[in-house]
Amino acid sequence: MSTNTIEFGVDQLVFRNVVGHFASGVTVITTVADGEPFGTTASAVSSLSMEPPMMLACLNRSSNTHDAVLKAGWFGINILAEDQGDLAMKFGRKGGNKFEGVSVTRSEHGGVPLLDGALAQIVCKVEETPTGGTHTVFLGLVAEASAREGAEPLAYYRGTFGRLERVKELAAYDAVRDWVLHRRTPLGQELEPAVIAAAVKSEADHVHNALVKLTAEALVTRGDKGGFLPAPITHELMDSVYDGRATIELGVLASHFDKFTEEDVAELARLTAELGRLRARGEDGLDEFLKVNVKYHDRLVAVAGSAQLTDAFRRLGIGTLWRKALSGDEWARQMDHSHIAELTSALQARDMAGAAEALRAHTAFGKQLASDVINRHGGEV
Template sequence: MNTQNTADQTAVVEAGIFRNVVGHFASGVTVITTVVDGVLYGTTASAVSSLSMEPPMMLACLNRSSSTHDRVVSAGYFGINILADDQSDLAFHFGRKGEDKFATVPHTISPEGIPLIDGALATIVCKVDETATGGTHTVFLGLATSAEAHDRQPLAYYRGTMGRLEPVKELSAYKATRDWVLQRKSALGSDLDIEQIAESTRSEAAHVGNALVKLESEHLVFRTEAGTFQPSPITAEFTDSAYDSRATIESGIIASHLDKLSDEVIAELRHITGELGRLRRESASDLDDFLALNVAYHDTLVAVAGSSQLTDSFRRLGVGTVWRQALTPAEWSRHMDHTHVVELTEALAAHDADAAQDALAAHTAFGKALAREVVARHGGTV
C-alpha cells in the first residue's frame, strides 16, 4: 500500500514555528560575490555549506529576487566569503540592495576574476556545476576552483544574532529570557526560575542570570528583597515610552537614509504590507504571524541604516507581549489596524519625507492609544 502523502495532503509547519526552529541552527555568515561585464556584485547569505570532498564542491542558496542571483547565473562563477568576527558591518552592508557595494569595501580580484573581500576568515571560488530550484531560492552546486583560509575568528549567526561565538550565546540567552519575561511564561508576582528558563530555552544558567540583570536595567524585571527576580508590570507609561523611542529611531532613518530605499526594499515593504492586510482579513487566529510580519516590516526599514547596534536597540523596544497577552484571537484583527503602515509604505515609495514622517507619527499615535486602551482594560498593567 502506498503510504506517501500527496502534495495536497502534506501538512506544512506554521511559518512562525518554522522561523523559530530554523533560527536554532547556528551557522557562519558569508557574502556571495561574482562579476559580470566588469561590474562587481555581492549579497549576504547564510545558507551555504560544503557538499563533497571528492570532488571538492560547495552549496549556496540565493533568493531569486537578488540581483546577485542573476549575475551568478550569467557568470557561471561565484565567490564565497566567510566573514570574520569583526565584519558584521559587512553582513548588513551586503544585505542591502541597489548600490555599488564594493565602492567602500577593500577587496581582491581572484585569478577567476571574482571579487574576494579582504580580511575574510576564508574565501572559496566556485564554478557553477549544477542548479536546483526550491521555493523562492536557487541552489547553486559549485566546484571549488580555489580556496584560502586565514587565522581569524568566525562571525557566527544564531537565532537572529550575529557576533563572536561566546557573545552570540549570551545574546541568544538574553533574547530568549526577554521573550520568556514578556510572554509571561512566569506570571506577574512569581519568581523567575533561572534554571527553568535555562533548561527551557537551552541556554546556560549563567547567561540567563546575566540577562536578568540586563533586563532589570531595562525595567522589564525587578529584584525582590529576597534577591530573586520577578517580571515588572507593563503600564501605559511604559508602552508610551517604547513607542516614542521606536518612532525616534525610525524618524531619524527616514530623515537621513530615505535615498537608500531601493526599489527592492520598497517591494519588500509593499509585500509585507499586503500580507498584513491579508492576515487581518483571512486569518483571525494568526496574531503571532501578524506580529512577526510587523517586526519584519520595521526591521526592513531600520536595516536601511546599516547599523547592527541601531537594529538591536530598536528590537529591544518591542512591546508585542501587550498584544499577545491582552487581545483574543477573535478580536485582534479588528483592533490591529495597519492603515498607517500602508500610508507609510507609499510615502517611502514616493520618497516623500514629509508624508512618511506624518504617516509614522500617525502610526505611533495609533499604537500608543491602542496599547493604553488594552492596558486599561486589564486593570492598568499587563
C-alpha cells in the same frame, strides 16, 4: 485510497521562524561579469565533497549576483570574520555600489574579487546548477582556498550577526525576554534562572545575564532579597517604549530615506497587505499579525544598515504582551493598521514628509491603544 500523493502545508511565517533558530556562519558570494563586480550575503553555503573538493552555494534567482555567477561561471565564497558584520549588512542589501570603500584582491582563477580581511576565501568553478523553489544551487569545483589564523567567524542567528558566543547569549536573552513577557512566571512570583535555563535549553549564566539586562530595560525588577521579579507594564513604560521606537524609525526616515530600494518598498507593501489579510481572518490570527508587524518595522529600520540600531530597536518591542492583553474576539477591531498602510503608500510615492507623518500617527495610535488596555487591567499588565 492512493498513498502516492503527500500534501505539504507549512505556513511561510512558521517556517521562517523555525529555520531562523539555526545558527550559521556568514559568507559573501562574489563574482565578476563583463568587468563588473557583484556580491551578496549568503548563509546557505556548505562543503559538498572532499574528492573532488566541492562547495555549494544557494542564491535567489531574483539576485543580480545570481545572474552574474551564471554568466561568469566562477564564484568566490568569502567566510566573514566576527568584526565584518558591517560587510554582511552592506552586501545583504539590493542595489548601490556594494564594493565602494571595500578592499578586495582578485583571485588567480576567474578574477573573482575576494574580500580582504575575510576569515577564509574559496574560489569555485561552476560545475552544476540545479534549482529548487526560488533558488539555484551552485555546485562548484574548488580552484583556490585559503584561511587566516587568529580570528573568529561571524555568526548569524534570528536576524542578528555577531560572534558565536554572543549568538548564544542573544538566544538566551530572546528566550528569557519572551518568558517574561508571556508571564510564564506570573507577576509577583520570583523568576528562577535555573528553572528558566532548563526550560529554554540555555546556560544558567546566560539566563542570569539576560535577567540583569531586562532589569536595565525595566521589564524585570529586583526583590528585597535580590531575586528577579517580572515588572508590570505601566503607562510610563509603554509610553517610553513607543517613543523610543518612534525616535529610531523617524531617524531612519530622516537620514536614510534615499536608501529605500524598490525591493524594500515592495516587501513593505507585501507585509502591509498581509496585515490586512490577518485582520480580516479575525480571532485566530493575532499571533501571525504580531509577527508580520515585527517583520514590517524590522525591515524599515534595517534600511539604515546598522546591526546595532536594529538590535536596539528590537529590544524596545513588547508586542508579545498583546497576546495576554487582548482577547481573541477583539484584537482585529483594536489593531487598526491604517497608519501602516499610509506609511507604505508614502514610501511608494517617495514622500518623506508623508511617511514621517504616518509614522507619528501610528505611534500615537499605539500609545492610546496601550493606554486603554492598561486601564482595563487596573493600571498595569
